[in-house]
Amino acid sequence: MMTHTIRAGLAALNVLAMAGTAYANVTVYTAGPASLIEQLAAGFTEETGIKVDFFQATTGQVMARIEAEAANPAVDVLISASWDTATDFAERGWLLPYTSPNAATVPDFLKSDTAVAQGISALAIAWNPTSGTPKPAEWADLAKPEYEDLVNLPDPAQSGATFELVAALEAQSGWSLFEDLAANGAIVAGANAEALNPVLQGAKAAVFGAVDYISFNGQQKGESIEVVFPASGTVIAPRPAMILNWSKNQDEAKQFIDYMLSDAGQAIVAATNLMPARTDISANRPLISDLSILAIDAEAVYAGRENTLAAFGGIFGQ
Amino acid sequence: MSARSIQAVNPAVAFAALGLLVVVAVPFAFILLQAIFPELGRGSLAAPFSRLADTLGDVRLIRMTGNTILLGLGVVALSALIGVPLAVARALFRVPGAMLWDLLMLVPFMIPPYIATLGWIMTLQPRGYVHQLFGFNLAPFLLSVWGIIFVMTLNTFPVIYFAVSRTVEAIGSRYADVGRVFGASAWRAFWRITLPLATPGLAASLLLVFAMAIEEYGTPAALGRRAGFDVLVTGIDLRVSDWPIDLPGAAILSLVLVGLSFGAFLIQRWILTRRSYQTTTGKPQTIDKRPLGRWTLPVVLGFALVAMLATAVPLLAILATALSRTISGGLAVSNLGLDNFLAIFTDGVGALRALGNSLSLGVAAALFTGLLGALSAYAVVKSTFRGRNLLDVLTILPNALPGIVVAVGLILAWNQPWLPVTPYNTALILLLAYCCILLPQPVRYATAAFHQVGDNLEAAARVFGATPMTAFRRILLPLILPTLLASMLLVFAVATRELVASIIVAPVGMQTISTYIWRQFEQGSVGLGMAMAFVTILITTIFPLIVLSLLGKRGGLL
Numbered sequence: 032m033m034t035h036t037i038r039a040g041l042a043a044l045n046v047l048a049m050a051g052t053a054y055a056n057v058t059v060y061t062a063g064p065a066s067l068i069e070q071l072a073a074g075f076t077e078e079t080g081i082k083v084d085f086f087q088a089t090t091g092q093v094m095a096r097i098e099a100e101a102a103n104p105a106v107d108v109l110i111s112a113s114w115d116t117a118t119d120f121a122e123r124g125w126l127l128p129y130t131s132p133n134a135a136t137v138p139d140f141l142k143s144d145t146a147v148a149q150g151i152s153a154l155a156i157a158w159n160p161t162s163g164t165p166k167p168a169e170w171a172d173l174a175k176p177e178y179e180d181l182v183n184l185p186d187p188a189q190s191g192a193t194f195e196l197v198a199a200l201e202a203q204s205g206w207s208l209f210e211d212l213a214a215n216g217a218i219v220a221g222a223n224a225e226a227l228n229p230v231l232q233g234a235k236a237a238v239f240g241a242v243d244y245i246s247f248n249g250q251q252k253g254e255s256i257e258v259v260f261p262a263s264g265t266v267i268a269p270r271p272a273m274i275l276n277w278s279k280n281q282d283e284a285k286q287f288i289d290y291m292l293s294d295a296g297q298a299i300v301a302a303t304n305l306m307p308a309r310t311d312i313s314a315n316r317p318l319i320s321d322l323s324i325l326a327i328d329a330e331a332v333y334a335g336r337e338n339t340l341a342a343f344g345g346i347f348g349q
Numbered sequence: 350m351s352a353r354s355i356q357a358v359n360p361a362v363a364f365a366a367l368g369l370l371v372v373v374a375v376p377f378a379f380i381l382l383q384a385i386f387p388e389l390g391r392g393s394l395a396a397p398f399s400r401l402a403d404t405l406g407d408v409r410l411i412r413m414t415g416n417t418i419l420l421g422l423g424v425v426a427l428s429a430l431i432g433v434p435l436a437v438a439r440a441l442f443r444v445p446g447a448m449l450w451d452l453l454m455l456v457p458f459m460i461p462p463y464i465a466t467l468g469w470i471m472t473l474q475p476r477g478y479v480h481q482l483f484g485f486n487l488a489p490f491l492l493s494v495w496g497i498i499f500v501m502t503l504n505t506f507p508v509i510y511f512a513v514s515r516t517v518e519a520i521g522s523r524y525a526d527v528g529r530v531f532g533a534s535a536w537r538a539f540w541r542i543t544l545p546l547a548t549p550g551l552a553a554s555l556l557l558v559f560a561m562a563i564e565e566y567g568t569p570a571a572l573g574r575r576a577g578f579d580v581l582v583t584g585i586d587l588r589v590s591d592w593p594i595d596l597p598g599a600a601i602l603s604l605v606l607v608g609l610s611f612g613a614f615l616i617q618r619w620i621l622t623r624r625s626y627q628t629t630t631g632k633p634q635t636i637d638k639r640p641l642g643r644w645t646l647p648v649v650l651g652f653a654l655v656a657m658l659a660t661a662v663p664l665l666a667i668l669a670t671a672l673s674r675t676i677s678g679g680l681a682v683s684n685l686g687l688d689n690f691l692a693i694f695t696d697g698v699g700a701l702r703a704l705g706n707s708l709s710l711g712v713a714a715a716l717f718t719g720l721l722g723a724l725s726a727y728a729v730v731k732s733t734f735r736g737r738n739l740l741d742v743l744t745i746l747p748n749a750l751p752g753i754v755v756a757v758g759l760i761l762a763w764n765q766p767w768l769p770v771t772p773y774n775t776a777l778i779l780l781l782a783y784c785c786i787l788l789p790q791p792v793r794y795a796t797a798a799f800h801q802v803g804d805n806l807e808a809a810a811r812v813f814g815a816t817p818m819t820a821f822r823r824i825l826l827p828l829i830l831p832t833l834l835a836s837m838l839l840v841f842a843v844a845t846r847e848l849v850a851s852i853i854v855a856p857v858g859m860q861t862i863s864t865y866i867w868r869q870f871e872q873g874s875v876g877l878g879m880a881m882a883f884v885t886i887l888i889t890t891i892f893p894l895i896v897l898s899l900l901g902k903r904g905g906l907l
Contacts, residue, residue: 058857065868069699084857087868091590092852095753098594099760102392105774105857116592159677186574188591218575224871225571228467231676231875233476234488245873252874255677348577 056081057283058105060097062090062112062270064244067150067303074299075290081283089222090116090191107278108287110149110270113191115333117146117271127274129285133292136309138319141269148269149291150305153322154196156259157227157241164236169261170200171208173217173239180216181236183226184347188340190223192268196240198332198339199266199325209346212239219347231256242268247304247316260317264325269308359817362734365724369743372721372784376758377746383761384600390761400597405605409579414605417563417580421609423498424505424562425555431502431655432509433551438648439510440517441543443638445649452894453656454507458839459889460663461846461863462504463567464882467875468666469500470571478669481680492575501568503659505561509554511835512794516550517543519801522639549626549797556617557793560610560748566849581606582751586849589753596757603754610749611742618741627803664886671880689880700865700881707862708888710776711845714783719837721784722791723829727821730799731807744792747785752849755785759854774856782854783844790843794836798829838893845889 061068065087072083086096090112097106111117120126126145134147141148156167164177173182187194200208220226223242229235231254238246246258272291274284290296297307301314310320332339383389387400404410438444439451457465472478473487480486490496520543528538544551569580585602588595641648669680671689678684693700722744728734729741747755759782763773772778802825810820826833848863855864862885869878 063868064872066872086855086857088852089590089871091592091594094592094594095589095596095757096760096853098390098596099757099853100764101390102761103764103766105764113592119592161677188587220575221571224873227873228676228875229470229474231873232471232474233677233679234474234486249675249873252675253678254675254873 057083057107057280057287059083059085059108059110059287060093060106061085061087061110062093063087064303067299067305068110070299070302071291071296074295075287078290078295079283079286081286083287091189104275104277106275107280107284108272108274110272112152112268112270114146114148114269114271115191115329117143117273118329120273120275121145125275125277127276127278127281127284129274129288131285131288131292133289133309136311137292138310141308146271146273147288147292148308149272150297150300150303150308151267151269151319152192152305153243153260153267153319154192154240154265155243155246156261157230157238157243157246158257158259159230159233159236159255160257161255162230162233162236166257167237167259169263170239171211173237174208174211174215176215178215178217178236182212182215182217182239183220183229183235183237184212184217184239185223185226185241186219186221187343189221190242192242192266193223193240194336194339195266195268195327195332196325197343198335199264199327201339201342202327202332203325206342206346209343213346213348217347227256243316244304251304260322262323264323266325266327267306267319267322270305359728359732359734361724361818361821362728362732362737365721365728365740366736368721369725369740369788372781372788373743373747375762376755376781376785377743377750379761380600380603380750380754380758383596383757384604387597390596392766401601404598404601409584410602410605413579413581413584414609416578417582417606418609419494420498420501420569420578420580421559421563421613423494424501425559427498427502428506428509428558429551429555432506432554433513435652435655436510436512436514437517437539437543438641438651440514441522441638442641442644442648444641444652445645446652450652450656452890453652453660454510455893456660456664456886456890457504457507459842459846459886460504460667461567461848461866461882461885462501462565463571463848464667464866464879465504465663466500466568466571467870467879468663468670469496471670472662472666476679478666478680492572494576494578497568497572497576497578500572501562501565503663504565504568505558506655506659508557508561508839509551512550512554512557512797513547515832515835516547516797516801520546546626549621549800552617552620553793553797556613557748557790559613560789563606563609564749564751566751566753585751586753589757599754599757603750606749606751607746611745614745614748621797621800626800664883667879667883667886670876671883673876676875689876690884692877693880693884699860703860703862703865703881704885704888706776706859707845707885708892710779710783710861711841711889713780714787714844715837715841717780718784718788718791718840719833722788722836723795723826723833725788725792726795726799726829727825730796731804731825744789747787748789750786752782752786752847752851753853755782756850756853759785759850773854776856776859778854778856779851779859779861782850783840783847786847786850787840787843790839791833791836794832795829798832799825802828834897838896841893842889846885 068085068087072085076082128144131147134142137147158167167173185193187197223245226238227241227245230238243258246256249256272288278284297309297312301307301312304316306318307314385397386394388395439447469491473491475486475488477486524546525538525543528542566582566586569583573580573583581602585599588599672685674684674686674688725740725744729737759778763771763778772781806824807820810824846863848867851861851864855861866878866881
């Protein structure tokens with residue numbers, strides 16, 4: 032009986048193993064959203080016949096996997112949600128220089144020798160109009176008494192874009208805004224989606240620094256949510272795509288980058304409510320040129336990351 | 350001489366040792382090596398021990414460790430407070446609707462903790478479901494240490510309920526009746542005889558609950574950060590997911606967690622080996638349950654209250670969210686619809702394939718851990734094999750390893766370039782992860798069961814010429830099978846919904862139920878995620894019931 036069980040178990044394992052075996056030509060590790068990489072992979076395979084195997088998780092989880100795999104890496108193309116990854120990987124000498132012919136209309140600040148943006152998200156105030164609060168226009172509005180106990184902030188330790196927003200606003204006007212927010216009962220509530228959820232149900236009125244495309248997607252589904260870009264400025268989070276220099280499929284990887292930046296690829300990016308990286312692609316949402324962007328000295332900001340997070344944590348009692 | 354050579358080739362022990370080596374020792378060894386050699390991931394052994402001092406010297410470590418112990422003890426205490434009285438009532442008395450209560454106590458197992466937590470948040474937060482229906486909210490309670498302990502207890506107390514009710518049922522009233530004959534009161538007989546005899550089941554389940562509580566990630570991550578309550582698991586997760594990734598730091602913190610769990614394990618072992626708990630002697634035993642009399646109503650009310658909190662509220666919250674077209678629309682008739690459920694079946698093949706993947710992995714993990722668990726427990730309790738204490742330690746190690754660390758250990762171990770074949774990047778790596786994480790469950794249950802089986806039964810079989818393997822298969826295995834089967838169903842339920850390790854080690858392009866749900870949440874499609882969760886809970890509840898009825902056992906087995 033036991034040998035029979037073992038045999039049946041092994042047979043089941045074989046079936047499972049077959050189901051998971053990769054026959055792919057190009058392996059892409061990407062930070063969310065899942066629907067974006069699914070569509071890009073399908074479109075790319077249709078156009079080139081090259082199969083895409085992708086692994087999608089948060090930026091942190093993707094990095095953990097790359098770090099653990101370092102002895103025998105599998106990833107060909109990496110798409111992160113934080114430009115900092117591209118800078119850091121370039122410094123470590125892990126990236127293959129490549130400039131796609133399709134990147135001509137990508138603005139210079141969204142590309143380097145070794146990385147190019149796939150799309151861009153921006154941070155905004157996500158506000159629930161049925162919350163019974165006045166519509167906020169500025170970051171500072173959320174520290175007003177009308178929003179007492181009604182504001183969520185994503186955790187800058189878990190969201191790279193939120194960290195840049197905190198650093199940029201702090202560089203501009205010090206910690207007073209965040210001290211006012213904390214005194215007004217604003218709380219730090221996990222990663223981006225976790226911070227938005229209570230606002231949808233109405234437990235909170237607004238997210239300070241919500242990722243815009245998730246809120247736009249909710250709006251399309253009929254959720255009661257509005258996206259406000261403060262006139263004083265916000266930060267953007269370009270999503271760098273890069274080819275790892277250990278890739279054994281460099282030609283296919285380059286073709287994938289080309290497809291991602293093609294008209295068809297950028298249209299898929301725009302359809303997920305991200306801003307396309309190419310300026311000549313239209314989208315049904317405000318674009319970079321419509322937004323006021325806060326200046327940020329990435330090098331200095333990331334050098335002081337630990338201190339910034341510690342000061343932020345101190346203000347919000349973490 | 351001849352006795353020795355028979356023991357040396359006892360195939361049960363050999364198989365247990367080999368299985369534990371592959372499933373537990375290999376990934377654990379790599380975690381240990383990672384803690385010692387920070388550059389291990391790159392295949393270098395440079396700068397050994399260089400990360401120990403700063404990681405262990407971190408001032409936050411003491412607070413996180415303290416919080417972890419507080420959380421573990423709190424959940425154990427509250428789980429015992431709820432689980433033990435219900436279990437004793439269920440085991441010794443005729444409780445009206447006993448089968449129904451068993452089923453309702455089984456469901457909390459099937460609700461993934463991160464889903465249950467989200468359900469509670471959406472129920473108790475301002476303008477949550479309770480607020481919409483009854484006009485009040487309990488957010489301050491939920492977002493506190495007590496809220497975390499409360500939510501986690503509702504998920505873990507069934508471990509104690511099922512283990513203790515089964516153990517007490519097996520002991521029956523016979524021993525207590527002897528005490529009564531000699532003049533003890535009913536209470537005294539229970540406290541001095543029945544409860545002490547139930548120690549193996551109770552101690553094993555308390556240990557499991559403690560380990561589950563200190564290892565659980567979803568609930569402390571969702572509620573703890575808002576309550577300013579950091580535990581070791583959230584600290585480990587931050588080190589693994591925050592660039593630059595700190596694998597050595599995470600490995601070192603995991604070893605602290607393993608140390609805590611190991612301490613609890615030593616206490617449990619000390620309790621179990623102090624004396625004999627053998628009550629299964631081969632003598633016939635009548636199972637006669639007594640009527641509850643005037644206690645009927647309070648007991649039934651107690652069962653109803655617990656079932657409502659642990660099963661009804663989370664299930665209703667999940668269903669309400671899954672049936673809502675939009676979250677902001679709230680509980681209005683116009684906002685209700687089956688859109689999310691339809692989306693599961695029309696969403697290409699993604700959702701259905703995720704279901705298929707997780708269910709097959711769950712079945713495979715249950716079969717494998719059940720077999721390995723029974724053999725390991727046998728090797729530890731019944732054999733005289735000299736390395737059995739080492740095997741026992743191996744079975745407890747994964748108990749406290751957070752899923753994310755097991756995942757990293759597996760990648761480090763199985764992604765070595767010199768390996769000719771590797772399970773990495775196939776579904777087998779997920780199976781290895783689930784087996785490693787969940788092996789302690791069958792082992793602990795089977796160990797407790799073996800402690801209650803008299804040695805004379807196996808000895809009798811051997812006297813009549815049975816080989817060790819035959820005695821194991823024909824005598825011991827059938828005696829512990831009910832217990833083992835229950836733990837295998839638990840493995841099935843937990844493996845089909847495991848999230849943290851699945852995200853990291855899932856082969857490229859492969860989705861499981863939990864990664865599918867998680868992706869929906871990440872994209873803000875909470876309703877679709879909840880619909881998938883509801884379907885999963887239905888399947889993982891009904892499937893074991895079908896298995897049990899096919900095997901001709903009744904639900905009371907659990």
